[in-house]
Amino acid sequence: MDDYLLILTLTGAATFVMAWMPGFSKKTGISYSIFYIIAGILLYLAIPEYLPDPLPENNENLTLHLTELIVIVSLMGSGIKIDRPFSFKAWSSPLKLIGITMLLCISAAAVMGYYLLSLGLASAVLLGAALAPTDPVLAADVQVGPPNDKAKSEVKFTLTSEAGLNDGVAFPFTWLAIALGLMVSGRQVSFMEWFAFDVLYRLGAGILIGWACGKGIGFLLFRTSEKSGPLSSRDGFLAIAATLLVYGITEFAHGYGFLAVFICSITLRHYEKDHQYHKELHSFTDQAERLLLSLLMILFGGSLVMGVLKPVNTEIIVFVILFLLVIRPLAGRLAVATSKIKNREKWVIGFFGIKGLGSVYYLSFGFSEFHFQHQDRLWAIVSLTILLSIIMHGFSATTIMKKVE
Numbered sequence: 001m002d003d004y005l006l007i008l009t010l011t012g013a014a015t016f017v018m019a020w021m022p023g024f025s026k027k028t029g030i031s032y033s034i035f036y037i038i039a040g041i042l043l044y045l046a047i048p049e050y051l052p053d054p055l056p057e058n059n060e061n062l063t064l065h066l067t068e069l070i071v072i073v074s075l076m077g078s079g080i081k082i083d084r085p086f087s088f089k090a091w092s093s094p095l096k097l098i099g100i101t102m103l104l105c106i107s108a109a110a111v112m113g114y115y116l117l118s119l120g121l122a123s124a125v126l127l128g129a130a131l132a133p134t135d136p137v138l139a140a141d142v143q144v145g146p147p148n149d150k151a152k153s154e155v156k157f158t159l160t161s162e163a164g165l166n167d168g169v170a171f172p173f174t175w176l177a178i179a180l181g182l183m184v185s186g187r188q189v190s191f192m193e194w195f196a197f198d199v200l201y202r203l204g205a206g207i208l209i210g211w212a213c214g215k216g217i218g219f220l221l222f223r224t225s226e227k228s229g230p231l232s233s234r235d236g237f238l239a240i241a242a243t244l245l246v247y248g249i250t251e252f253a254h255g256y257g258f259l260a261v262f263i264c265s266i267t268l269r270h271y272e273k274d275h276q277y278h279k280e281l282h283s284f285t286d287q288a289e290r291l292l293l294s295l296l297m298i299l300f301g302g303s304l305v306m307g308v309l310k311p312v313n314t315e316i317i318v319f320v321i322l323f324l325l326v327i328r329p330l331a332g333r334l335a336v337a338t339s340k341i342k343n344r345e346k347w348v349i350g351f352f353g354i355k356g357l358g359s360v361y362y363l364s365f366g367f368s369e370f371h372f373q374h375q376d377r378l379w380a381i382v383s384l385t386i387l388l389s390i391i392m393h394g395f396s397a398t399t400i401m402k403k404v405e
Contacts, residue, residue: 010298018294033293036294071167076264078163108331130362136163139159142160142352153401172202203255207260222277
């Protein structure tokens, strides 16, 4: 059997079916990610010798860059579909989730990782940084609709904007884990330098570059192109082009590219808020994201078959259940305790801290910068958390959101 042709055919089949998956998920109330994971499990049980190795630890660079790509595409799409302009008052709920929930989740996961799972301090902090962010990729069922969608939901807005913001804000803690690892290995580390550079400068650069790029791209698309025939363009792929451009510029400047992409998308979205072109931009990012997601979920299913969960033991299972069912819901509920929304909506916001490919990226990034201890166990913990999150949230998101709305 020709391996290349087989992979090409399976890729075509997976992405072809994805065209109908959102509608199928709405009808069944089950996230399409679950079906692709099952497909990956079945394929790797049947013909593993003809398929690429799905284990992330055996494909570190590929895992890092594929998850990086899908996250930044998702962040651009998330920002474009948020109708609410930014202000500290209007965005108070997601900002509370960033300032309270994320920090509590990082701290709790690090403490449990150190004492319950017997991880080293650096590995425990990396675990907390990887698991704390709400994933923008797998949270489509709990996010707002396309641009200028008439349906309004405080829950969906909060979860969408949280997922967009915290994928950049969690980065300083990944660098903190790296700094702790270097310190434990005998290297001199300045935590003042970490705070000044990895927290203040990188966050500031991400915000500033993202805002400037959003303004510049908005001016080009909605001012210059409308007044000049040769420069007129309404192609949806410009959203992906802008994503890569902004991300690359920000990373060259040593800022946080994730944060810059989201800030850029929000700024671009509100340059001409009611313009129909936003729907075209969002549609293209959504299609690109779903294409990548179909392939990555199949690989994730394959990794389950090929042994990524081998190190799982009772302590890891207890950790994952506590994190998903106790720590995140309580931390989320605490953050929005004073928000002017219904009590059940506060619990829904706390519950849907979906974990996904963003966590894989952060773990891959940490491993690319420093040789952390217990890497196999960390992959097992993160993979099990993602799997249980997809199952738990994937079966409940559609039903719960309908009841809340």
